[in-house]
Amino acid sequence: MSYKPIRKAVFPVAGLGTRFLPATKSVPKELLPVVDRPLIQYAVDEAREAGIEQMIFVTGRGKGAIEDYFDMAFEAEAIQRERGKDLSALEGTRIEPGNAVFLRQQEPLGLGHAIWCARDIVGDEPFAILLPDEFMKGAPGRGCLKQMVDAYNQVGGNLVCALEVPMADTPNYGVIDPGKRDGVLTEVKGLVEKPALGTAPSNLILPGRYILQPEVMKILETQEKGAGGEIQLTDAMASMIGRQPFHGVTFKGRRFDCGSKAGYIEANLALALEREDLGEHIRAFTIAELDMIKISAAA
Numbered sequence: 001m002s003y004k005p006i007r008k009a010v011f012p013v014a015g016l017g018t019r020f021l022p023a024t025k026s027v028p029k030e031l032l033p034v035v036d037r038p039l040i041q042y043a044v045d046e047a048r049e050a051g052i053e054q055m056i057f058v059t060g061r062g063k064g065a066i067e068d069y070f071d072m073a074f075e076a077e078a079i080q081r082e083r084g085k086d087l088s089a090l091e092g093t094r095i096e097p098g099n100a101v102f103l104r105q106q107e108p109l110g111l112g113h114a115i116w117c118a119r120d121i122v123g124d125e126p127f128a129i130l131l132p133d134e135f136m137k138g139a140p141g142r143g144c145l146k147q148m149v150d151a152y153n154q155v156g157g158n159l160v161c162a163l164e165v166p167m168a169d170t171p172n173y174g175v176i177d178p179g180k181r182d183g184v185l186t187e188v189k190g191l192v193e194k195p196a197l198g199t200a201p202s203n204l205i206l207p208g209r210y211i212l213q214p215e216v217m218k219i220l221e222t223q224e225k226g227a228g229g230e231i232q233l234t235d236a237m238a239s240m241i242g243r244q245p246f247h248g249v250t251f252k253g254r255r256f257d258c259g260s261k262a263g264y265i266e267a268n269l270a271l272a273l274e275r276e277d278l279g280e281h282i283r284a285f286t287i288a289e290l291d292m293i294k295i296s297a298a299a
């Protein structure tokens with residue numbers, strides 16, 4: 001059976017990024033670099049690799065720099081060219097004309113509300129959602145969304161990325177009530193947003209990659225505020241369970257929660273360590289730094 005292709009992706013980037021204040025006073029969280037590429041660039045690369053054609057950015061006040069980022073860097077390109085310098089660092093940083101849509105969520109009323117703001121652009125097709133502060137690192141050519149699109153082509157319906165975390169972390173996330181498992185697929189029987197400690201139905205959380213049917217927009221239209229007083233995407237998705245197929249997909253790769261300081265630093269370290277131009281230096285520095293800590297702890 002063949003299902004409608006996933007051609008569009010929504011990137012909700014209207015959040016305030018308060019965990020990164022004061023940096024996010026004037027720099028959107030999504031433009032913070034992991035080594036030298038902004039978080040949003042990794043998410044767009046992941047979407048492209050999965051076959052996405054249209055990138056829809058739901059932005060907010062103070063996020064205009066994201067739109068500029070995907071434009072032509074006229075001065076930088078001209079100067080680099082004039083000086084005969086390599087331009088490869090800029091590869092993939094421009095979105096093809098007509099394939100980027102920027103729209104605004106005027107108030108940060110929650111992730112569900114941000115997605116609903118894109119309803120007319122998404123239209124009547126299944127679509128993907130990528131939260132750019134979740135950095136999902138798959139093997140080359142096997143990014144998280146690509147793995148999910150492959151699963152979608154088998155089962156259709158709605159899919160969420162599913163990730164195991166320690167039970168103590170579940171109150172920070174949307175959590176899956178799992179049914180039958182079959183390879184990378186887990187049937188989703190229920191979803192709950194930010195359950196109180198000790199009440200989560202499993203330790204399978206939603207780390208921010210989704211493939212959803214357009215009907216979710218109708219549900220979001222009348223969705224009441226949920227956890228944290230925000231309009232939650234998880235609550236709207238939960239209403240679709242039973243009406244349409246709904247699966248979790250286990251991601252093969254590494255996930256860095258770059259919305260948190262620890263996750264962001266881990267991502268920088270992990271990527272720097274595997275880079276040819278930086279790995280050796282960072283490895284030596286890290287070892288020396290750890291030795292210094294040991295010495296001062298012993299003194």
Ligand code: UTP
Nearest residue numbers: 012013014015016017018019108109110111114
């Ligand atoms: P977060 O929960 O990480 O919130 O949002 P945040 O505002 O970005 O960061 P903190 O917690 O204040 O540090 C998850 C995703 O949903 C988007 C965010 O941009 C992020 O991609 N979002 C959240 C919106 O687009 N609009 C909202 O109203 C809320």
